[in-house]
Amino acid sequence: MQLTDVRTIVDDPHGTYAALREAGPVHRVPGTDGKPAWLVTRYEDVRAALADPRLSLDKRHAAPGNYTGMSLPPALDANLLNMDPPDHTRIRRLVVKAFTPGRVEKLRVPVRRAADALLDAAAADASGTFDLIAAYAGPLPIAVMCDLLGVPRDDRPDFRSWTDALVAPDPARPEAAKEAVGHLMRFVTRLLAAKRAAPADDLLSDLIAVRDDEGGGRLSEDELLSLAFLLLFAGYENVTHLIGNTVLALLDHPGLLTTLRKDPDGLPALVEEVNRWDGPAPLAIRRFPLEDVEIGGVTVPAGETVLLSLASANRDPARFPDPDRLDLRRGASGQLSLGHGIHYCLGAALGRMEAETAVEALLSRFDELELAVPRGSLTWRPTVRARGLISLPLRGISSRRTGF
Template sequence: MQPIDVNALIDDPYGTYDKLREAGPVHRVTGPDGKPAWLVTRYEDVRKGLADPRLSLDKRNALPGNYSGFSLPPALDANLLNMDPPDHTRVRRLVVKAFTPGRVDKLRAPVRRVADDLLDAVEADGRTDLLATYAGPLPIIVICDLLGIPQRDRRDFRVWTDALITPDRERPHLMKEAIASMMRFFTGLIESKRAEPADDLLSDLIAVEDGGDTLSRDELTSLAFLILFAGYENTVHLIANAVLALLDHPAHLRELRKNPDGLEAAVEELSRWDGPAPLAIRRFPLEDMEIGGVTVPAGETVLLSVASANRDPRHFPHADRLDLRRERSGQLALGHGIHYCLGAPLARLEMETALAALLERFENLELDVPRESLRWRPTIRARGLISLPVRW
């Protein structure tokens, strides 16, 4: 089986996935680092794979020579996206005790204030790069508030996330520098919260206890990294991709302005239509196993394509059509099974609030550049725009 060139999944992801699904459910691909992996494309196989305990997230179960994702130091690697039960069960149980629905609900009004403040700053200009001034800053402000990062310590965290998501092959030292900076930052932040706890999630994670069990220093460091990295990166592109989808479908834009109560359902469909994470975190079979009729050897890398599954017409009628009234959901943009995104309620709240504030403020929002000039980030790890120039 000839491996598929990963560049096709960047240049034309949904067209390529359409062809792959029709050709078969599982394909050989080369990962971002040039090493091989198995790509799963159909909804039922992806959904089953996300919840299959035989597909391990622990890199210790990976065979050498296969794609295995980021290479991070232990203090950043000890996070929920690299764990299987029982370690995953234990850590997630502790995190859930601190990251409660009540804490998320209390953020609704603050998130709206952040959105309004960001729009206030650009309204008089009549145009802006919405990614740089709105979709990007909003999640990072929210996450910094959630973690309790002091104003003096806030910075452009996107420099770090970009270094990991789209590494510069000509300057590999940038990734190493970003990882070292993250380590220093989170280690110092945790120590300061130990010394002076406050009403924030990181202080609660430090204090959380279950039957005498607590989170270790490495677990705390990696969790803070995960919350910032995944929560920021995914939400930026959830918002920006949703805005572009609505600009591409002006009838839906008008419908949401007339019926803002439909935003909650619209968020689900917009997430399905063009989500921020084309691929779930890589997995490694604990045994030789059959996926979609293909035998995948133990230890070889499996990539479950959420983007392809969410456009599979076998599950979603007229899957390539954006339908804000779609009744059948089950979209997988934020995962499924025991690894379902812990921050999903917050991501939905941010996306819904960001769209509501934007649609209420600007009645004649439109692209400020030709549609064909928009560019996507050159990676299969994320589905996100480089910029989104708009005017009103």
């Protein structure tokens, strides 16, 4: 199968990936930067490649002229998404303790309080309608990550507009992505300076202490800046889309919605299955072979761009029987939406908890939920990097239950 336009994937991702997967395990396609790339489609090949140390995340290993991805200032390039061991291992160890399942579980009650506050505002609309993405799924993970990092409430800029400009650039305004990077870098720089002057009980203050108290031996200034940038940036987008995709899945499966209203204990299984069935990250971070590598019987030359299709792997019938069916009983363990190996998503436990809590709070607040627009009018973000709705207008009848 020949794929010449990434719009084909945006319009029909699962149908397109199914055809590619059936045609072969590896395909030459236009990459996310418009340059040729190798797309890997089958579960076993994707899973093996995610943990293959011969496939580097460091774009310095890209062959000259082969890759022109997102352009970041040098200080922001020193981040976990562009880094291999041993630097990746060293930096990840500095923050992983903040995202363990035990620590994340302690955040569930404050996350529920934040969710209820957002739903209070949404339910107050006299029309009874609200946009789930703009009013709820977007603001909630921003609030959670800002609380974790210690961003003052009065000093939280519009992260959503900046991240949108980076994740789904507007072809009519190519300068918008560069402007968004500038906004984020200036904000993070000011925030770090404020934390140095007045440390608090938060993750950024802890990282600054590691940097300053040890003279940069474990964390350079650029690494500190890029880590703060990455946590703010990555802590929003995927969770927003996971919440939106999960709610849409429930609206498309009313029987399941009814079941979960009666038994919300099924929400963890729902979130895990939606991650497999229609997850927010269709592609893993691009990789570059350090040497010629054989994937699925195809030799990929050193330095060329490799794209691992998580969306395709998660619907591979060789791994998941009847993969196009949303089924909470299947047990979606092994799904690859959060990665595999040393680059497994750092915030996986936090993202799951936020999505579970957000959906539970939504179902508790509204006795009835329905789309406020025709199903066919919903539009997805015009990018292969993310799978998420631009908006999700809902109409709800509110109950008086407020949760915690």
